Amino acid sequence: MKCALVTGGSRGIGRATCLKLAEQGYYVLVNYKSNAEEATRTLELIRQINGEGELLPFDVSSKEQVQDVLGKWIDSNTEKYIEVLVNNAGIREDSLFAWMTDEQWSNVLQTNLDSFFYTTRLVLNSMLYRKHGRIINVVSLSGIKGHAGQTNYSAAKAGVIGATKALAQEVGRQNITVNAVAPGFIRTDMTEGLDEKELKAMIPVRRFGTPEEVAHAVAFLASPDSGYITGQVLSINGGLYT
DSSP, rough: OOOEETTOOOHHHHHHHHHHHHHTTOOEEESSSSOOHHHHHHHHHHHTTOOOOEEEEOTOOOHHHHHIIIIHHHOOOOOOOEEEEEOOOOOOOOOOOOOOOHHHHHHHHHIIIIHHHHHHHHHHHHHHHOOOOEEEEEEEEEHOOTTTTTTHHHHHHHHHHHHHHHHHHHGGTTTTTEEEOOOOOOOOGGGSSSHHHGGGGSSSSSOOHHHHHHHHHHHHSSSGTTTTTOOOOOSSSTTOOO
């Protein structure tokens, strides 16, 4: 059974991605850290469109939890194969750099960057064995152009962009593609506190994006049609650049 693992799948872009991949016939592993209620809702929505999946709770920033939960799932589900990995889980803890605490720096780097390493390393082994796989990393416009007050977040996402390009070079011959999508302002919980009216004036299409628009791009990069695309970063930002 072909499976797709979506980290941070309980809400927003993660939920929309879970639903889109379920539509494509994947058995979806919905990862979450603490919001069991919203993750359960995601799974219910998957089943409402005749999809199937299961919840897989673990903290992506914890090497021990990734190994314990995801590693045990891989070992005990030999009839299932994670063909698609979407590294979506992430957090923001914004602060001007001069006042940024050690915790704000380390929390954001661990959840956004270290998680890519811990999760991808585990899943990649079976992809290499089967000589097929799709890895899609959800990064950010912040990782491309930087944003004031987000030095930690920009550094983490820029790190994932670099890792995306490097890993694509390593595994391309095994028919494994590694790409990233870089959303701009998307209407989710993470942008809830922003002044949408003011910010959308900066965006050429004059609106925030939707989680479904990001999910559509992720689904394309997960599809067989994208087999000759790797090491790329697809911006989904309504034309908002530096």
